[in-house]
Amino acid sequence: MFIVAVTGGIATGKSTVTKVFERHGIPVIDADKIAREIVEPGQPCWHKIRAAFGDEVLLPSKELNRAVLGRLIFENKELRGKLNQITHPVIHRTIFWRIFKLFMSGHAWIVLDLPLLFETGILMDFIHKIVTVSCDSDKQFQRLLARNELSETEARHRIDSQMPLEKKCEKSHFVVNNNGDMDETEAAAMRIYTMMQESKQHWYNRFSLLGVILIVCVTIIFLSTTFNVWPKSWRL
Structure with a gap:
């Protein structure tokens, strides 16, 4: 089995690409989904976040108030580091375990959807190919504003917290330009899928x-x- 990693910046369209692989039967491990699962009420990470940040980051339902927590961590690098220390080890262990189970299931290859691939360096020695989904900075900014209903300052903080897209593209084997419409992006993903199937x-x-x-x-x-x-x- 080999691993194809899909990365990119926030709001560049990674999910559009990974859904193409999923539709064709390729297992996808989504780090963002794992990150949401491990902070559900009652989970160990949830308790640690509550202890570190207080009840102000919780909704009345006891779920995390992502808007409040996001505002805190993206405006304060130290708080972002504190949150990462709580969640990243658990996310990484979960990713390793799911990869192992898929390997034992006999899959030829899988996709790892990891936005912070280069920032964390996780599994870099075991990844066969890296795909970066990119778009123009203005388009990324506008998509983020529309998708998350953020202020311009909040959106800028979130984009600036990640490695610049240009550097991610330089480090990748494939770059999917997501400036056009969805059909063009999906066609680019299909070309990569075909090459991986033939590998x-x-x-x-x-x-x-x-x-x-x-x-x-x-x-x-x-x-x-x-x-x-x-x-x-x-x-x-």
Whole structure:
């Protein structure tokens, strides 16, 4: 199995691209969805956030008041770091576990939707290809204003908290330009999907893993035979 990571900036259209892969049967691990799941009322991260930020970040239903919390962390780098220390380790562990389960299920390849891929550096050594979904800065800004109903200052803080799109594009294998209409974006995603379907990388990865397992087994047998350290129950 190999991993294709989809990243980009806030409001650049990553979900449009990942939905193309999902429609064609490719499993997608969405880091944003995981981030929402782990802060539901009663979850360990929810308790830690409440203790760190107080009840002012909660709605009457006890769910997180994302508007208030977002305003706090995007205006204060230290508070953003405090929140990341609470949530990122849990998000990363959950991602690793879901990747492992998909690997054991025999999938040829999967997609990891991770907006902060370059910022966190998670799994960089295990990712086969990186896709960055990009658009013009003005279009990104206007989309964010319309989607999240933010003030211009709040929108700017959120965009500035991430790595510039230009740098993400430079570090990627593919760039999907999402300045046009949805059909153009989906067509670009389909071209990537077709290339990944034709890739034999998953066979290389599986044979490499089997090779490592074989080497370990042979090494154990050699050492056990040489130094006569077989368990008594194994000896003839």
